[in-house]
Amino acid sequence: MTTDVHPILCLIVDDDADDQELFSAAMEKTMLDNYTCIFAGDGAEAIALLNTAPVPDYIFLDLNMPRLNGLQCLSEIRKQERLQEVPVAIYSTSSDELSKNKALGLGATAFISKPTRFHELISKLNDFFSAHAPAKKH
Numbered sequence: 001m002t003t004d005v006h007p008i009l010c011l012i013v014d015d016d017a018d019d020q021e022l023f024s025a026a027m028e029k030t031m032l033d034n035y036t037c038i039f040a041g042d043g044a045e046a047i048a049l050l051n052t053a054p055v056p057d058y059i060f061l062d063l064n065m066p067r068l069n070g071l072q073c074l075s076e077i078r079k080q081e082r083l084q085e086v087p088v089a090i091y092s093t094s095s096d097e098l099s100k101n102k103a104l105g106l107g108a109t110a111f112i113s114k115p116t117r118f119h120e121l122i123s124k125l126n127d128f129f130s131a132h133a134p135a136k137k138h
């Protein structure tokens with residue numbers, strides 16, 4: 001008897017297509033073997049997607065986006081009971097403590113500063129995945 005292994009679903013929310021592509025390329029180099037990435041261009045699009053798509057195993061939110069920024073989107077995510085246990089990482093080129101503390105206070109699992117080097121992003125993602133097992137799906 002074989003069991004179906006469902007891919008780990010990651011939602012990447014970023015308004016910059018180049019950053020989405022970079023993040024996707026970094027994901028290919030992480031410890032995750034069986035994963036799928038879905039993308040949203042801003043927080044409002046992410047919330048709409050989350051209302052119709054399966055619950056992701058991980059959510060990555062860019063801090064600075066139009067319409068609904070990362071913190072606003074995080075706040076909306078944490079209001080939804082079915083998303084309460086999903087690890088959510090806010091990421092940004094900014095690494096100021098105020099943004100980090102606000103994100104963690106709103107329920108972010110982690111705050112990741114976007115590194116300038118590709119291999120550093122891979123390392124940060126591996127650290128995140130090692131520290132945060134995906135929530136169990138019901």
